[in-house]
Amino acid sequence: MPILEGQGVNKYFGGLAAVSNVDFHVDQGEIVGLIGPNGAGKTTLFNLISAALPVSSGEIRFKGQKLNGLKPHQICQMGVSRTFQETKVFGNMPVFQNALVGAFFGTPTHISGTDAAREAGQALEFVGLSAMSATPIQDLTLVNQKRVEVARALATKPELLLLDELMAGLNPAEVSEAMELVTRIRDKGITIFMVEHVMKAIMGICGRVMAFHHGEKIAEGTPREIAANKKVIEIYLGEETRAGS
């Protein structure tokens, strides 16, 4: 059963259709990848799911419940959490407090300070950043700031996690580590929907991949099928990358 589904989803910026009549679904327990050229509408779709932006038309449902009209914090409390392509951290707080915000405000029920601190601590440990708990977040590299965003998202106890370019800026060895992290998150029972340009990660951990172009879904299938898709090669991968990967 789909944990997340969208029907006829549209988003216009003025006259520009950023997301154009897209149907999609993510099943419970899947790792689904979303690829496409820059400007294809991938992050916009994440913004629609998380209600950072309202849909122009169409419907998005989480566990059968309509998300249209809800506020971002309500969607988070329902169990949909996310990270951001351009990190959005609380810049004047240490790492630990950033995760703590997730634990305090991301769940629908009241949580005690002690419990929230435990959740935040566990989330940081899970992503491997316990040692940096007290460090001001602006002193972290961009890559580690993204990991704090993952911890903050995990601290909200999500059922579905949207990852927006988690692998950007990682070298191949670090990509392998991040792939392992995402797999561990899925193994905790959290469904993953990820926007990613690093094809090694898409090929390695996604069960299914969707490709966007100009706001439309142009292909969908297993990573292998997508990597061999002529249109995807033409508009997205390019011959060189295909030869190199």
Add this chain to the structure above:
Amino acid sequence: MLEVSNLNVFYGKSQALRDVSLRVNEGEIVALVGTNGAGKTTLLNTISGLLHPASGSVEFLGKRIDRLAPHKIMKLGICQIPEGRKLFTDMTVGDNLEMGAYTSEAWKQRKETIEQVYRVFPVLKERRKQSAKKLSGGEGQMVAIGRGLMSNPRLCMFDEPSYGLAPKLFSEVLEVIKGLREQGITIFLVEQNVRQTLTTADRAYVLENGRIIIEGKSEDLLQDKQVKKAYLGL
């Protein structure tokens, strides 16, 4: 052209660069690779004057620059295209580009230079009146590169240009970088996409824990077992 000698740089008490020496010759594409936290961005920030070394020196065209302010270093012909774009999000695409022509010499030529940038990235011409806030990640990266070029640099330092770019677009950016070299601009390239970067660069340095641990021709590094294991994930 650029000579970095025995550079030591600290953040408070923690040392980020240890005795780093490297050289970039005019007309070369030189790459710097290394894990996150190795000190790559710190090195770029020191060259461009955002940080000052505790000891060691940076020379550009035979002149010491390690005590100069960033805007003076830029005037000498070094531009940095920062990681994560750092655009002026309240300004239009066109205004962002013009901000790169901040120095008086570049300002006089800005109309010409901006047309060159538009030839490289036609989509930016279409979007020139749009707010930089509304760009996709990849378009933002194009603006950041274009803004750097607006200063008419002699040495262009790229900090992770692949960041957030679709594979095909990054291949195109590498072609742009090769084109810049053809035009006489020297390139210093910090990048995590090691394989494609080494295929493009003439020479490369590997930085680890603030030290240069390997240097050589790119083709040799691509064959190097240590590099393969640690950076290519092979």
